[in-house]
Amino acid sequence: MEIREPREVLREHWGYPEFRPLQEDIIRSVLAGHDTLALMPTGGGKSICFQVPALCQKGICLVVSPLIALMKDQVHQLQQRHIPAAAIFSGMDYRDIDRVLD
Structure with a gap:
């Protein structure tokens, strides 16, 4: 499987x-296939630690978050960078969920 260089992805999509x-060590651990736990403070850059690996290789990245507002914000930020992203959360109409899953 072809894996893109994480720094290249960071420069291309985030500038x-x-x-x-810690971010690069976490990302390289994820890309090496290791189970990885990252404990970082708010604003510490945790999102990049799963977003960059998702763009380095083919496939789907599934993120589980308890905060709808955070999901919406992250999806919006990714879409602004022309990165395909979607969220499924409570209260969504079944037709909207079907569209996301297609």
Whole structure:
């Protein structure tokens, strides 16, 4: 399986030249297929730690979040970067869920 270089993905989609501390180690662990737990403070850059690996290789990245507002915000931010993303959350109409799953 072809894996893109994480720094290349970061520069292309986010415009950052380098990762924040810990991010690159976490991303490389994920890409190596290791179970990875990242405990970082709010604003520490956790989202990039699953978003970049999802773009480095083919497939689907499933993220489970308890906060609808956070899901909507992250989907919006990814779509602004022309990255396909969608969210399914409580209260959605079944037709909308079907569209997301297609």
